[in-house]
Structure formats: structure tokens, C-alpha cells
Amino acid sequence: MTRSRTAGGGGPVALTPSERAERGKAARSSVRRSEQARFEPGPDRPDPVAILLEQEAARVPELVPIRRGRMLESPFRFYRGAAAVMAHDLGTAPHTGLEVQLCGDAHLLNFGLFASPERSLVFDVNDFDETHPGPFEWDVKRLAASLAAAGRDNGFDAAERTAVVLDAVSAYRLRMQGFSGMRVLDVWYARDDSADLRAMAAQGGGAMLARADKVFAKARSRDHLRAFSKLTHRVGGRLRIAPDPPLVVPLTELLDGGGPTDLDTGLRRLVDTYAQSLAPELRALVQRFRVVDMARKVVGVGSVGTRCWIFLLLGRDDSDPLLLQAKEAGPSVLAPYTAPSAYANQGQRVVAGQRLMQAAGDIFLGWERLTGLDGRERDFYVRQLLDWKGSATTEGMAPQGMRLLARVCGRSLARAHARSGDPIAIASYLGSADTFDRAIADFAESYADQNERDFAALADAARTGRVTTAEG
Structure with a gap:
């Protein structure tokens, strides 16, 4: 039930569909659809490198240069790591006020394939580190600008890039229109398989169909057993996580071969206690496995430097593995520009956002806070490491292929937003014409220009020695 009007007695009153539609149209007085095209960085816009340095202050120091090195591989790679920079640009601009649960970092590679609990292959948003309630258009703009940046990296001309972005935004708008006429439960149960x-x-x-089938087959092959075979080896007859420094470093190597430490104890406690955030039947499932090894892992582009641990657990015997990943969760990059989070634990914020946005989720998804780990109190969320994972590789992708990916991502984002937001109000704001679509396409090009300037600023900082970089 959508509650946005207060009764005389102070309690919430449900709005009618017509009132919700009027609310969406009224949002056009805050930001006209054509005004969504505007991106005008002011003279007081912060130095993007300074924003990145501030974000890196709490990260593992020896891993931070790897993050910068990855971001300097291309403007699109930079964009993937610069969510905090774009959060400032979006958060300080006018917005519609039509709130949803945002992904917070909805670039096109943060969508992908994975297994549902019923063992079907589904497509959805798959990264929620920055999830937070906020105006729906922030995610749409993040997705659109990512398509423009990726298209530039692939050598697409302006017309080709515009076509890609228009496909994504029109797919979002048309699907949101469809959701606006659906029953609540039908919206909730909708998924993309x-x-x-x-x-x-x-x-x-x-x-195109043959390529899609190849992607599906590859995703199904990337299950936990394949990950187990690639990430582990035997040492003295015992299964252990194989080192691949600096990307994968077993805990024993980080401890220089010493005995149990507070870090070892804390990580084992993390697995034991995180299960309390699961439903009772899933808690019982996790308790049937035992931890046999742990390692630090470098992940992603923007996430490099956050504390991320992988755990090898065994059930019945050595052929019955479970791989879990515990990733540090800090405040969302959107937090300075929105209402405070409803969750004091940042891991719980991530998990709650993921469960709200995804149509099908990881049964092992949970959270925990550890006090004393690395000498500080830290929040983590935990998930299964691999389970039919698949994502696009945009390098070398032709315009036709990226247009298909854009449509799939736009439709998926609309579904994720409709689960938490008001599809009637959003659809009413968007309208039946392509005014919003074209405005976002213009914004995407303008922001891709800014992204290239920010990329050049980081490259200059590396060249002058202001920041250090490393390969990895």
C-alpha cells in the first residue's frame, strides 16, 4: 500500500491510483523532464581526486594503488570506480523526490545472471554496496552515463551511443508503465529469466540468439564447484585456498605462518555469528558446514581496498564445499545527500536493499558486525561466492549487442524500482512520449565528457606523484 498522505489524526492514508498519478505529474514542477538533460558542474565542484582519496582513507593501504591502477585502464573503468564522484554531482542537483530503493551504482556491469533458489537462471541488479533510498532518476542516470562511457571506449560514434542510451531509458519507461497497471503481488513476483x-x-x-545461449551456458558452468576447483589446492593432503597474490592471499600467509590470532578468531566468529541474520532453516544449513581455510581477496574496481574475505567450508567431506565471501560495508556514497539510513549496521543496509530490489536472491545472504577485527569495529555482508554467475564483457561489443544489453538492464532496473517505489507515480512523471528518454541521453553524453575530464585528473595525479598506482 502506497502511503504518502497524512490523515487529520496523524496516521498514514493510502493514496488512490489517480492521486498517485497526480503526484507523479506534480513532480514535473520540481524537475521538468526536459531539464533532466542538464549537467552543469559549478566552479565549486570538488576535485574528483580528492573525493577518491577521502573514500580510500579507510581502506587497506597496500591495496589502494591497485584500485587506482584499475581505474586508469580506461575512462569506463574509471567510471566504474567513481560512484562517489557521481553521487556528489547527482546529490547536489534538483531531483523529482520520487523515491525508490536505489542500487546506488547502477552501471551496466552491475547487472548480471545468477541462479535463483529454485535453480533457474535469472537476470537482475547484482551489486548493492551503495544501495540507499533516493530519487529514481539517479539510478537511471548512472546506468545511462555508463552506456555512453562504455560506447566511447568501444569507438561508437555519437549516433550509436545515443541509440544505446535511448534503448535503455525507453525500456525502463515502458516497463514502468506496464507495472503501473499491475497488481502489487504481480509486480513483486515479476522477474527476468x-x-x-x-x-x-x-x-x-x-x-544474436546464439551469442545469448553461449552466455547462458557459460553462466551455468560458473557454479560453486567450478569455483572450488579453481580456487583451491591440496597442501599436505588438506584442502586449502590457493594463493594468487596480491589478489588472493591466504590468511596463513598474511599472518606469516604464525598460530591463531585475533584476526583468525574474529573471522571464524564472523561465519558463526552471521548465520543469526538468516532464517532459522538457513541457519541450520550453514551450521552443517565447517570452516577449513580463509583468504583475503581483491574484488571489482571501485571496491578494491575494502576488506573482503573468502571462506572455504566443507560439509560431508572434501567433495562437499561451500565458498562464502564476506565483504566490508561502509556508508553508501549516497548517504550525504539523502535521509539517514534506517540501519545502523551497514552490512544490514546492503542486505536489506538487495532483498528489496532483487526478484530472486542468494539464500546465504546475511550480515554481521565484528568488534576487534583489525583493531576496529567493522560491518560485513556475507554471500555465496559463485552460483551460476554471468556478466557482460563490453570490450569489443558491437553497437547491436550493447543495445540489447541496454534494453535488458533498463527493464531490469524498472522492475527493481517498482518493487520499492510507486510505479504509478513514476510512470506518470515519465509519460508516454520520449521526452525523458532524450533528456537522459543528452545528460549521458554530457556526463561522459565530465567523466573523461575526471579520468584525466586522476591520470595527472598519478603522473605527478600525487597518488601511487599498481597493476593487479
């Missing part, structure tokens, strides 16, 4: 994606790919011809 491989059959839906095959149907979309088939519209692009046989070659």
Missing part, C-alpha cells in the same frame, strides 16, 4: 532474455535476443536474429 533466461527465457525472457532469449526472446529478446531472438528479435536481433539468429546470431
Whole structure:
């Protein structure tokens, strides 16, 4: 039930569909749809490098240069790591006030394939480190600008990039219109599975469908058993996580071969106590496994330097593995520009946002706070490391392929937003014409220009020695 009007006695009153539609149209007085095209960085815009340095202050120092090195591989790679920079640009600009649960970092590579609990292959948003309630258009703009930046990296001309972005935004708008006429439970149960994606790919011809089927097959092959075979080896007859420094470093190597320490004890306690955040039946499932090894792992681009641990657990015997990942969760990059989070634990914020946005989730997803780990109190969220994971590789992707990916991402984002926001109000704001679509396409190009300037600023900082970088 959508509650946005207060009764005389102070209690919430449900708005009617017509009132919700009027609310969406009224939001146009805050930001007209054509004004969504505007991006005008002011003279007081903060130095993007300073924003990144501030964000890195709480991260593992020896890993931070790897993050910068990855961001300097291309402007699109920089964009993936610069969510905090864009959060400032969005957060200080006018917005519609039509709130949803935001991904917070909805670039096109933060969507992908994974297994549902029923063992079907689904497509959804799959990164929630920055999730937070906020205006719906922030995620749409983040996605659109990522498509423009990726298109530039691939050498697309302006018309090709615009077509890609328009496909994403129109797919978002049209699907949100569909959700606006649906029952609440039908919206909640909606999902995008491989059959839906095959149907979309088939519209692009046989070659596109064949490529899609190849992606699906690859995703299904990337399960926890394959990850187990790639990440582990035997030492003295015992299964252990294989080192791959600096990206994967077993805990024993970090401790220089010493005996149990507070870090070792704390990480084992993390696995034991995080299970309390799960439903009772899933808690019982986790308790049937035992931890046999742990390692620090470097992940992603923007996340490099956050504390991330992987755990090898065994059940019945050595052929019955479970791989879990515990990733440090700090405040969302959107937090300075929105209402305070409802969750004191940042890991719980991530988990709650993921459960709200995703149509199908990881049964092992949970959270915990550890006091004393690395000498500080830290929040973590825990999930299964790999379970039918698949994501796009944009390098070398042709315009036709990126247009298909753009449509899939736009539709998926609309579904994720409709679960937490008001699809009637948002659809009313968007309207039936393509005014919003074209405005966002213009914004995406303007922001891709700014992203290239910010990329150049980081490259200059590396060249002058202001920051250090490393490969990895």
C-alpha cells in the first residue's frame, strides 16, 4: 500500500491510483523532464581526486594503488570506480523526490545472471554496496552515463551511443508503465529469466540468439564447484585456498605462518555469528558446514581496498564445499545527500536493499558486525561466492549487442524500482512520449565528457606523484 498522505489524526492514508498519478505529474514542477538533460558542474565542484582519496582513507593501504591502477585502464573503468564522484554531482542537483530503493551504482556491469533458489537462471541488479533510498532518476542516470562511457571506449560514434542510451531509458519507461497497471503481488513476483532474455535476443536474429545461449551456458558452468576447483589446492593432503597474490592471499600467509590470532578468531566468529541474520532453516544449513581455510581477496574496481574475505567450508567431506565471501560495508556514497539510513549496521543496509530490489536472491545472504577485527569495529555482508554467475564483457561489443544489453538492464532496473517505489507515480512523471528518454541521453553524453575530464585528473595525479598506482 502506497502511503504518502497524512490523515487529520496523524496516521498514514493510502493514496488512490489517480492521486498517485497526480503526484507523479506534480513532480514535473520540481524537475521538468526536459531539464533532466542538464549537467552543469559549478566552479565549486570538488576535485574528483580528492573525493577518491577521502573514500580510500579507510581502506587497506597496500591495496589502494591497485584500485587506482584499475581505474586508469580506461575512462569506463574509471567510471566504474567513481560512484562517489557521481553521487556528489547527482546529490547536489534538483531531483523529482520520487523515491525508490536505489542500487546506488547502477552501471551496466552491475547487472548480471545468477541462479535463483529454485535453480533457474535469472537476470537482475547484482551489486548493492551503495544501495540507499533516493530519487529514481539517479539510478537511471548512472546506468545511462555508463552506456555512453562504455560506447566511447568501444569507438561508437555519437549516433550509436545515443541509440544505446535511448534503448535503455525507453525500456525502463515502458516497463514502468506496464507495472503501473499491475497488481502489487504481480509486480513483486515479476522477474527476468533466461527465457525472457532469449526472446529478446531472438528479435536481433539468429546470431544474436546464439551469442545469448553461449552466455547462458557459460553462466551455468560458473557454479560453486567450478569455483572450488579453481580456487583451491591440496597442501599436505588438506584442502586449502590457493594463493594468487596480491589478489588472493591466504590468511596463513598474511599472518606469516604464525598460530591463531585475533584476526583468525574474529573471522571464524564472523561465519558463526552471521548465520543469526538468516532464517532459522538457513541457519541450520550453514551450521552443517565447517570452516577449513580463509583468504583475503581483491574484488571489482571501485571496491578494491575494502576488506573482503573468502571462506572455504566443507560439509560431508572434501567433495562437499561451500565458498562464502564476506565483504566490508561502509556508508553508501549516497548517504550525504539523502535521509539517514534506517540501519545502523551497514552490512544490514546492503542486505536489506538487495532483498528489496532483487526478484530472486542468494539464500546465504546475511550480515554481521565484528568488534576487534583489525583493531576496529567493522560491518560485513556475507554471500555465496559463485552460483551460476554471468556478466557482460563490453570490450569489443558491437553497437547491436550493447543495445540489447541496454534494453535488458533498463527493464531490469524498472522492475527493481517498482518493487520499492510507486510505479504509478513514476510512470506518470515519465509519460508516454520520449521526452525523458532524450533528456537522459543528452545528460549521458554530457556526463561522459565530465567523466573523461575526471579520468584525466586522476591520470595527472598519478603522473605527478600525487597518488601511487599498481597493476593487479
